Amino acid sequence: MRERLRIADMLRAQKRHISFHTPGHKHAGADITELDYSDCLLSPDGVLKEAQEDIARILGAERSFLLTDGSTSGVFSMLWCLKAAGMRSVAAPAFSHPCVWNACNIFGLRMVPVVQETRFGIPLQPVLDQIKSALGQADALLLTSPDYYGNLPDLAAVSALCKAENKPFLIDGAHGGHLHFVPVLYAGSYADLWVDGVHKSLPALTQGAVVSAKSETWGGRLQAAVKLFRTSSPSYPIMASVEYAVKYPRNERVEAAADLFKTQYGCVGNTDWTKLLVPFGKNCRKAQLSLEAHGVYPEFNDGNYLMFYLSPRTREKDLKKLGKLLKKLPRDGVAEDAPAGVIPMYREER
Numbered sequence: 001m002r003e004r005l006r007i008a009d010m011l012r013a014q015k016r017h018i019s020f021h022t023p024g025h026k027h028a029g030a031d032i033t034e035l036d037y038s039d040c041l042l043s044p045d046g047v048l049k050e051a052q053e054d055i056a057r058i059l060g061a062e063r064s065f066l067l068t069d070g071s072t073s074g075v076f077s078m079l080w081c082l083k084a085a086g087m088r089s090v091a092a093p094a095f096s097h098p099c100v101w102n103a104c105n106i107f108g109l110r111m112v113p114v115v116q117e118t119r120f121g122i123p124l125q126p127v128l129d130q131i132k133s134a135l136g137q138a139d140a141l142l143l144t145s146p147d148y149y150g151n152l153p154d155l156a157a158v159s160a161l162c163k164a165e166n167k168p169f170l171i172d173g174a175h176g177g178h179l180h181f182v183p184v185l186y187a188g189s190y191a192d193l194w195v196d197g198v199h200k201s202l203p204a205l206t207q208g209a210v211v212s213a214k215s216e217t218w219g220g221r222l223q224a225a226v227k228l229f230r231t232s233s234p235s236y237p238i239m240a241s242v243e244y245a246v247k248y249p250r251n252e253r254v255e256a257a258a259d260l261f262k263t264q265y266g267c268v269g270n271t272d273w274t275k276l277l278v279p280f281g282k283n284c285r286k287a288q289l290s291l292e293a294h295g296v297y298p299e300f301n302d303g304n305y306l307m308f309y310l311s312p313r314t315r316e317k318d319l320k321k322l323g324k325l326l327k328k329l330p331r332d333g334v335a336e337d338a339p340a341g342v343i344p345m346y347r348e349e350r
């Protein structure tokens with residue numbers, strides 16, 4: 001049975017009232033502010049506290065915190081925890097999201113790059129030896145799992161390495177919120193601190209995310225950190241949607257349909273069912289424009305591949321339509337030694 005949605009229930013149960021409070025649109029609907037009955041995200045002791053506790057239980061965390069500012073604020077909060085613990089450096093792959101680089105620059109954390117190889121234009125997840133050699137020069141490790149191409153590092157081996165070296169393991173799971181159903185693939189089964197970007201692969205509103213800690217010690221630091229990097233005006237529609245997304249049931253039908261789609265339509269092999277990666281090589285832009293002319297929009301075009309992002313809400317009939325259109329589009333290969341493609345939202349000076 002589906003779990004109770006505490007924030008949405010509170011919003012639905014509101015009495016009509018006259019708004020002498022923000023926001024300025026004055027419609028006292030779902031987009032309210034922190035009132036007597038709606039709790040306060042900075043120091044929650046009501047419905048937001050209960051929702052966060054539910055989320056922590058579902059995600060296997062000691063503490064989880066609602067974020068309305070995207071995974072970016074979760075990554076900033078995690079890295080701030082390293083500073084709070086007296087650490088000065090963190091090992092992270094060169095293809096980490098710009099927010100990892102930005103946070104390190106702002107906090108004065110030295111980023112030790114973890115070498116990553118590129119094959120067929122895709123930056124691969126670093127292997128254990130590459131991670132080990134970077135971690136030898138750093139106080140902590142941050143990996144992205146899964147990455148934008150749907151690949152995961154060897155989480156069990158990496159977590160064992162970090163434990164053996166007594167160094168914290170952080171995971172940017174901006175693309176992995178849906179994996180809590182599969183503990184062996186889920187960041188929260190391995191990391192000390194991790195982010196779930198639930199607006200990407202689960203049905204939350206844009207910017208909805210969660211940051212979590214495995215232990216009370218890291219949880220205490222994280223509680224202090226989120227106060228620095230979250231807005232002081234959290235959006236109730238986003239918070240309600242985050243709770244909804246984390247409690248959203250698994251959709252094994254669409255997972256199976258996605259796996260079948262990958263083999264039927266020549267997608268690149270990857271672990272994460274939500275990311276369909278179709279090689280088009282030099283025909284990428286043409287293929288993108290042709291799909292868009294039929295009302296079908298991919299997540300990105302990196303110059304080698306079009307990536308189609310799924311979630312438990314993806315409809316099988318839409319997958320079928322995509323398959324039909326893909327059949328008609330001319331493809332071109334991507335050479336094994338092709339340089340990594342450029343994901344538009346990652347384009348930033350480093």
Ligand SMILES: Cc1ncc(COP(=O)(O)O)c(C=O)c1O
Pocket residue numbers: 069070071072073075096097099144147148172174175197207209345
């Ligand atoms: C790996 C990774 N981390 C973090 C982010 C930032 O997430 P958000 O846009 O929710 O702040 C992204 C966004 O694309 C991402 O791909």
